[in-house]
Amino acid sequence: MGNPMTEQTQTSETQSSPRSEAGQKPDIIRVEGMHKWYGDFHVLKDLNLNVKQGERIVICGPSGSGKSTFIRCLNRLEEHQQGKIIVDEVELTDDVRHIDTVRREVGMVFQHFNLFPHLTVLENCCLSPIWVRKIPRKEAEASAMEYLERVKIPDQANKFPGQLSGGQQQRVAIARALCMKPKIMLFDEPTSALDPEMIKEVLDVMIELAGSGMTMLCVTHEMGFAKTVADRVIFMDGGEIVEEAPPHEFFTNPQEARTQKFLKQILQH
Amino acid sequence: MTESTMKPPKKVLSPVNWMRQHLFSTWYNALLTVVVGYLIVTSVGPLLNWVFFDANFQGSDPSDCSGAGACWLFINQRLNFFIYGFYPDELQWRVDFMFLLLAVSFVPQFIERFPGRKWLGIFGMTGLPLIGFFLIPGGSFGLEQVESTKWGGLMLTLILAYIGIIASLPIGTLLALGRRSEMPIIRGLCVVFIEVWRAVPLITVLFMASVMLPLFLPEGMNFEKLARALIGITLWQSAYMAEVIRGGLQAIPRGQYEAADALGLGYWRKMGLIVLPQALKLVIPGIVNTFIALFKDTTLVLIIGLFDILGTVQSTVTDPAWQNVAVEGYVFVAFCFWVFCFGISQYSQKLERKLDTGHKT
């Protein structure tokens, strides 16, 4: 996908990290032979995935296939037991400092928004910049307002999350994650809890974000979004990555039987 | 969208209709109304007579009480003792000053838009106890020392309750967090602490503090009985508080913790900025309930020889010079407790309404 914005971000990125070879985007996420168990239950089996700076990846698969668990491992909301996860050159281990470093670089948007109900929209957005990045309040608020404008709800800044619609809340959640100026954004079914008429407003924001060159991993069943935005679609089933392909190939010519079956099911509707 | 001008239908009942609907709707409701009405009419009159119309407020000695109504003269005469215990008269301004600070810190909390009332409240929780710590006992800054054995009455009740309340909140919070900690040692210690203290009646704690503790402490470390009682009350209250707060912590959805983690807030900021503000808000009724219970439980210090307001009243109503003033005495004590406990309750309800930001996650 030739996107001028992507090009731009990449150049600045190349300057800031001299290790990356010229002309080739560095792998910002590397997952190698990763396994995870819940007790005796083997949820994730030998996952391998490299994500390049600026890549947009859509993860789909039937319910219970481990999609959420997988992306939650990427910012250590869940712990993996075997294999390696390296995010922006930092390996995720038990080391709390590593975890903190990674979490600063990775924003996350949840299915159920998880906004803080006792704080206003603006306070939700400023919290982390102020307390983690130690940015002065004034500056943090100004920057938060920019992001709220970007998700098209600056006028709701002083309301509480409970006063907003689902779609608005999810856009606040996206703005809140962006306020940390992350390099990577993770989305876990961001539109699944929304009424149909609100899905579009959230997807529009995500498409705009994709256009700006953000590295994105989205668990979603919005196949239209996958087709327009994704560089790669990953299909998971039973805790394994069954198939990965560019969207066009993935939708027109899936290789695996399980993928074909899944696509048939969701495209029927 | 056009603004609808339709108003919801109003229900207006004439007094007669209201009575017919609420008081006399069936024959047994009518009967109940009549019986209860009769009881109210026959009891309220005599009660008012006893409390106000036939009561004696003025005078100088027991013979001025005519006997028909309440002898408030007794309360009036011994008020100094009921408020200050044996605190020397000429030094009572210190206690009065603390009462004033207490009022200045907390009365504005009931007045919406009182300038800086938040800071007054914070002062009440921090500066006020600190000032009291030096002012009431004296012995420093050139203030004459007043032994804690001389403290008593309402002042002692307030000291016990106030310290118990403001110290148990932070300790209880830490214990509650500890009990939910992922570190087994911390969790174990907190569980043991809470379960041990909570399983013991306050009376036992006070006995232990006043009789047993000195036996275990090394020579020369024998600090005052009041201090020991305070420590006992605080730790006991903290165990209760911990469980109340833990209830709140458990009610916070996992998504809140995860969102805080994903933002990289770290344990203390996650708890302090996200989880505790919501959890404490949820359990305000429970917290206030334990506060009020403690306020009344402080009367138990009587058994270790401390004279709180109940103790001072109890020791005077048996004074042979005054006859049959026990009822007046206990009514007075009950009224004092009611004023403070009702105040706490009202404030908490105000706080709940103020902190309500609408919806839950």
Ligand SMILES: Nc1ncnc2c1ncn2[C@@H]1O[C@H](COP(=O)(O)OP(=O)(O)O)[C@@H](O)[C@H]1O
């Ligand atoms: N905390 C947990 N403890 C035990 N099992 C879990 C836990 N979370 C998820 N699982 C199980 O792991 C599997 C994968 O879950 P999840 O990653 O949420 O799937 P998906 O997001 O693809 O629907 C499911 O079978 C689920 O029941």
Ligand SMILES: [Mg+2]
């Ligand atoms: Mg899921």
